[in-house]
Amino acid sequence: MMSDTIETITLQSPVSLVPEKPVEKRLTREKVNILWTGGFDSTFRMLQLSKMEVDVQPYYLCDKRKSEKNELKAISAITRDIIDHPETKCFIHPLAKINVSEIEPDLSITEAYKKLYANTLLGSQYDWLARFANSVPGLELSLEKSITSKAYICLWNYGKLLKIKNKETTYYVVDRENSSADLIKVFGNFRLPYPLYDITKLEMTEDYKELGFEHTMSTTWFCHTPIRNKPCGVCNPCKAVIGEGLTFRMPLSALKRHERLKKYGEHSLIGWHYKLHLKMGQLKAGAFSLLKFLRIQ
Numbered sequence: 001m002m003s004d005t006i007e008t009i010t011l012q013s014p015v016s017l018v019p020e021k022p023v024e025k026r027l028t029r030e031k032v033n034i035l036w037t038g039g040f041d042s043t044f045r046m047l048q049l050s051k052m053e054v055d056v057q058p059y060y061l062c063d064k065r066k067s068e069k070n071e072l073k074a075i076s077a078i079t080r081d082i083i084d085h086p087e088t089k090c091f092i093h094p095l096a097k098i099n100v101s102e103i104e105p106d107l108s109i110t111e112a113y114k115k116l117y118a119n120t121l122l123g124s125q126y127d128w129l130a131r132f133a134n135s136v137p138g139l140e141l142s143l144e145k146s147i148t149s150k151a152y153i154c155l156w157n158y159g160k161l162l163k164i165k166n167k168e169t170t171y172y173v174v175d176r177e178n179s180s181a182d183l184i185k186v187f188g189n190f191r192l193p194y195p196l197y198d199i200t201k202l203e204m205t206e207d208y209k210e211l212g213f214e215h216t217m218s219t220t221w222f223c224h225t226p227i228r229n230k231p232c233g234v235c236n237p238c239k240a241v242i243g244e245g246l247t248f249r250m251p252l253s254a255l256k257r258h259e260r261l262k263k264y265g266e267h268s269l270i271g272w273h274y275k276l277h278l279k280m281g282q283l284k285a286g287a288f289s290l291l292k293f294l295r296i297q
């Protein structure tokens with residue numbers, strides 16, 4: 001059962017996560033389940049939801065990626081930002097952390113994912129994300145408009161979407177009458193928040209400002225393989241951020257690495273060696289800090 005795999009963490013804030021509202025008002029509010037990584041897109045949706053009279057349950061899926069500490073730190077800081085904002089109307093439940101290894105297997109979803117992957121190179125996370133959404137139907141997946149996003153291309157190529165409007169929230173769902181069976185298996189349980197699905201990351205920066213959270217943009221975390229605790233500039237999320245014009249979110253070192261990799265050609269032998277060199281550098285840095293630690297002991 002999925003409930004066995006849910007672990008909640010209580011944020012270390014002395015402030016209540018519940019903005020003061022009468023209980024009966026909270027009971028009638030719409031519940032929104034959302035995947036939150038602390039990244040630019042899902043955080044944007046959290047900020048939008050903060051202005052609505054809704055109950056928000058954020059989920060964080062742990063797959064042992066190097067950036068998890070940074071992502072959870074971002075989530076903690078942004079939760080505080082939302083709570084402290086005078087215009088916040090939503091109720092945020094404590095973050096639910098789920099281990100990917102504990103998500104129920106589902107061969108039919110995995111098979112459908114593999115077929116989509118064969119044609120679109122859709123990221124492997126969509127296998128476990130879809131299996132997780134199977135146990136939390138209606139889970140919000142924060143996809144932005146991006147012609148380089150494999151998920152966006154997949155939805156575009158294999159199906160159609162329907163727009164659903166509730167009292168507070170608006171989102172798209174896969175149109176089951178006009179989409180492929182594989183697309184329905186993988187994306188059929190998700191809600192794709194509106195207008196997030198229709199705007200680019202760059203367009204989102206203006207909305208961050210309008211929502212009164214300009215400063216929160218720099219708190220979000222996106223890089224999967226940070227180097228010295230800063231974005232690397234060469235992993236897929238970093239490439240997406242740079243490619244979509246958000247270079248202000250990158251340290252100079254990351255931009256230089258990105259340029260170098262572009263110059264070498266990512267799939268060339270030199271590009272491959274450069275990426276290996278960066279990985280080895282990270283391993284060396286890890287070994288160095290271990291030695292330093294042992295010396296202190």
Ligand SMILES: [Zn+2]
Nearest residue numbers: 223232235238
């Ligand atoms: Zn990166």
